[in-house]
Amino acid sequence: MPHPVHLTTRIARRLCAVGVGAFALISCATTSHTSSTGMGAGATGAEPAATMPRPASARIGNDIRWFRSSAEQRAAFLQAYRVAGERLVALSEGRSRGTWGVILDADETVLDNSRYQQERALVDSGYTEASWSRWVARREARALPGALTFIRDVQTRGGRVAIVTNRTAAECDDTRANLRAEGIEADVVLCKAETSDKNPRFAQVAAGVNGLPPLEVIMWIGDNIQDFPGMTQAPMRAAPESAYTDFGRRFVLLPNPMYGSWERNPLP
Numbered sequence: 296m297p298h299p300v301h302l303t304t305r306i307a308r309r310l311c312a313v314g315v316g317a318f319a320l321i322s323c324a325t326t327s328h329t330s331s332t333g334m335g336a337g338a339t340g341a342e343p344a345a346t347m348p349r350p351a352s353a354r355i356g357n358d359i360r361w362f363r364s365s366a367e368q369r370a371a372f373l374q375a376y377r378v379a380g381e382r383l384v385a386l387s388e389g390r391s392r393g394t395w396g397v398i399l400d401a402d403e404t405v406l407d408n409s410r411y412q413q414e415r416a417l418v419d420s421g422y423t424e425a426s427w428s429r430w431v432a433r434r435e436a437r438a439l440p441g442a443l444t445f446i447r448d449v450q451t452r453g454g455r456v457a458i459v460t461n462r463t464a465a466e467c468d469d470t471r472a473n474l475r476a477e478g479i480e481a482d483v484v485l486c487k488a489e490t491s492d493k494n495p496r497f498a499q500v501a502a503g504v505n506g507l508p509p510l511e512v513i514m515w516i517g518d519n520i521q522d523f524p525g526m527t528q529a530p531m532r533a534a535p536e537s538a539y540t541d542f543g544r545r546f547v548l549l550p551n552p553m554y555g556s557w558e559r560n561p562l563p
């Protein structure tokens with residue numbers, strides 16, 4: 296699910312567009328480094344961005360551009376899901392059908408919401424609850440490269456697919472319908488109830504939920520460090536490399552440069 300921090304970035308860009316005194320002259324040079332070219336106005340000798348109308352394409356940052364248009368994005372997703380598929384073969388070996396499962400996040404793991412991000416950028420805004428709810432209701436998120444093949448592989452091998460997402464309970468029916476429209480028949484979709492912490496829902500999957508039997512969860516797939524059991528941003532940043540041993544084995548992380556729990560991290 297998109298992160299509200301993006302809104303402040305968009306607002307800053309809007310202030311740049313209209314020009315707000317010294318603030319704009321100072322901060323817009325920085326903001327322009329996130330433009331599509333990655334080059335600030337100073338690099339070209341042009342006037343400060345505060346006095347220049349910006350073409351719509353300039354409102355799309357490299358993060359969204361990479362996610363929506365690059366060959367690298369397709370390669371990265373297909374590569375990650377291919378690794379996941381190979382690990383699935385090894386980890387499901389010898390297990391009885393219906394006794395095990397895989398947990399996946401939804402947004403930017405299975406469903407591609409980058410069109411929403413682009414639409415918000417084009418109106419110089421970012422994530423808002425209202426605009427996000429309207430996007431979810433449209434059910435227009437497409438399946439990400441490799442996701443459908445992997446999910447079908449899990450089910451063909453006798454595993455159950457649980458999608459654990461921080462979309463809200465009110466958004467859950469539209470989410471299920473969007474997944475089905477993309478050919479993804481999850482065995483269970485658990486949306487956010489009391490907490491955005493996914494660990495209690497991971498435990499529900501393990502204990503048996505929504506008519507499913509108890510499952511041994513053998514893999515987790517996500518785009519956020521918090522999509523993996525017991526992991527949060529700050530401790531994992533401080534942890535030694537050995538804390539990442541399960542990645543590429545039973546955890547598979549997908550790239551999301553557009554938003555995430557990393558947005559407020561201090562730079563090293």
Ligand SMILES: [Mg+2]
Nearest residue numbers: 296400402518
């Ligand atoms: Mg996600």
